[in-house]
Amino acid sequence: MSRSRIRVVLAGAGHAHLRVLGRAGTLRAAGVEPILVAPPAFHYSGLATAVLSGALPPERAVLDVAALAARFGVPHIAGKVAAVDRQARRLCLSDGQELAYDAVSFNIGSVTDPGGDLPGEGETWRVKPLSGLAGLRARLDDHIADGVSPSIVVAGGGPTGFEVAAALAGRMERAGLSPGMVILRRSTPDWAPGRALERLSAALQSRGILQTSGEATSRRPGEVLLSDGRALPCDLLVLATGLQAPAIFGGLGLPLFADGRLEVGPTLQSPGDPTVFAVGDCAVITGSPRPPAGVFGVRAAPTLAHNLAALGTGARLATYTPQARWLSILDLGDGTGLALRGRLWSLGRGALILKRRLDLGFIDGLRATSGEMLED
Ligand SMILES: Cc1cc2nc3c(=O)[nH]c(=O)nc-3n(C[C@H](O)[C@H](O)[C@H](O)COP(=O)(O)OP(=O)(O)OC[C@H]3O[C@@H](n4cnc5c(N)ncnc54)[C@H](O)[C@@H]3O)c2cc1C
Incomplete structure (x- = not known):
């Protein structure tokens, strides 16, 4: 040149x-x-x-x-x-x-913002880079092949944390397993209109995806420990911490x-x-x-x-x-989506069809x- x-x-x-x-x-x-x-x-x-x-x-x-x-x-x-x-x-x-x-x-x-590395033993996966999600998928499939639903904690109360939790649940549901999952969030989510978040939370809860407020501080096999002294069952910890x-x-x-x-x-x-x-x-x-x-x-x-x-x-x-x-649309892993644009929102199959x-x-x-x- x-x-x-x-x-x-x-x-x-x-x-x-x-x-x-x-x-x-x-x-x-x-x-x-x-x-x-x-x-x-x-x-x-x-x-x-x-x-x-x-x-x-x-x-x-x-x-x-x-x-x-x-x-x-x-x-x-x-x-x-x-x-x-x-x-x-x-x-x-x-x-x-x-x-x-x-x-x-x-x-x-x-x-992914590591939010400080958690001391202790246990599997931790970050949502980014996206190429790393192949490893998370493979680990989940190992559990599914054993016919067990692993305990999963998704740390992060933003849209990515919710979407990833829903996707992991969707993978277990496709295999005929009931998910056991907690979204661990630092504060009450405010990234969507209140009514949309209520409907989303109710839909996720009905699929076994719960939410709790708290801060993860360390791991030990099968558990993640929180700053308030609680321990959550956790085989796989997923960081969607920003x-x-x-x-x-x-x-x-x-x-x-x-x-x-x-x-x-x-x-x-x-x-x-x-x-x-x-x-x-x-x-x-x-x-x-x-x-x-x-x-x-x-x-x-x-x-x-x-x-x-x-x-x-x-x-x-x-x-x-x-x-x-x-416009942003979350894929909720069960054939539905949550579409958001400013204060407008729509939850259901139509949102996912548009996203695809x-x-x-x-x-x-x-x-x-x-x-x-x-x-x-
Ligand atoms: C699970 C998940 C789901 C998401 N879903 C959506 C969604 O549905 N819609 C949406 O808009 N956003 C979504 N996001 C957010 C989205 O990932 C980012 O906002 C978007 O990818 C940013 O686009 P970008 O073009 O800035 O970078 P990217 O799309 O991330 O592309 C950056 C590229 O740069 C490469 N790269 C990185 N470092 C270097 C380097 N040092 N040198 C050379 N190359 C490098 C990477 O390999 C990558 O290919 C999601 C995020 C996550 C984690």
């Missing part, structure tokens, strides 16, 4: 970068050469709980990143960005390779949000370094923080693609403001573009 061209490294194949790949031709025409550094598989969160519950086979939720990059002629390095040397404009990759950049764009998602940015941003020397996400302005650039862009869960737009959701990366993609191309053409940069209301249509549309659309074939 001629160094008169601008090299933009796309770090991570998150929702936005998957869309930016489709604009690679426009970038190249602008004198910008994109390179993707990302693990070879993209695990799609919209279908993660459908796979966990057994409603869909695992391959439905995984996209071949290499095939998509190849389809648009974008060089793909399979791996992760491990560190950034901003002074030298060089990335250090997980295999030790170094990669020079003129600009770098991060779309690397989020990781999401935070991957640790890599800690060493960047750029403004970060309180939870470690990279702060960016409306042009999606760091205020401390215009050669660093970030989108999706790993970023916070100054003045417009949003909870983690794939939709924000998808919606930011056209602005990101425009601004990366503008590095080559000198065109005026575009701005992105995340929408104030968005949107999520399968997203991933199958990308798959069709890359020419990836799934066996029946």
Whole structure:
């Protein structure tokens, strides 16, 4: 590559970068050469709980990143960005390779907030990265094969904790077992209208998913211990204790949000370094923080693609403001869903039908573009 061209490294194949790949031709025409550094598989969160519950086979939720990059002629390095040397404009990759950049764009998602490691013995699973859920599924299947319903504690009272608990219950129900599960939450949930949460809680309770307030402090075989002295039966502890940015941003020397996400302005650039862009869960737009959701990366993609191309053409940069209301739908693992948009909500089969249509549309659309074939 001629160094008169601008090299933009796309770090991570998150929702936005998957869309930016489709604009690679426009970038190249602008004198910008994109390179993707990302693990070879993209695990799609919209279908993660459908796979966990057994409603869909695992391959439905995984996209071949290499095939998509190849389809648009974008060089793909399979791996992760491990560190950034901003002074030298060089990335250090997980295999030790170094990669020079003129600009770098991060779309690397989020990781589970460990909330402090729990001392003691016992199995603990984190909901992120999503690739790790395969291990949780396998462990649950071991218990199911023995014909026993394990005691599960899902720590985390946010939407992810509820959705994951419902999915795990769904997997046991499909096997003819009655779930024994507790959602352990720090406070009373307020992430949905009160009536929606009441209906959701009642539906989950009728399936054996209970809730209690408290803080896990340690493990011992078969139990999790709480700060108030109680012990909950627990064969599998699942942490859905919130999401935070991957640790890599800690060493960047750029403004970060309180939870470690990279702060960016409306042009999606760091205020401390215009050669660093970030989108999706790993970023916070100054003045417009949003909870983690794939939709924000998808919606930011056209602005990101425009601004990366503008590095080559000198065109005026575009701005992105995340929408104030968005649709999110929880898959409850039993053929129903909870749809939320602002104060509006709907619980039932219709919500899940809509979710499947949107999520399968997203991933199958990308798959069709890359020419990836799934066996029946
Ligand atoms: C169980 C569960 C269910 C969820 N369900 C939904 C849902 O239905 N709808 C929804 O909107 N949100 C859902 N979420 C939230 C959702 O996961 C995130 O908000 C969304 O995936 C963020 O998208 P993103 O594009 O920022 O990053 P991601 O989709 O997480 O993609 C980031 C990519 O970057 C890669 N990567 C990570 N680190 C590096 C690195 N250092 N270098 C290179 N590549 C890297 C990762 O492998 C990954 O492929 C769910 C979360 C969980 C845990």
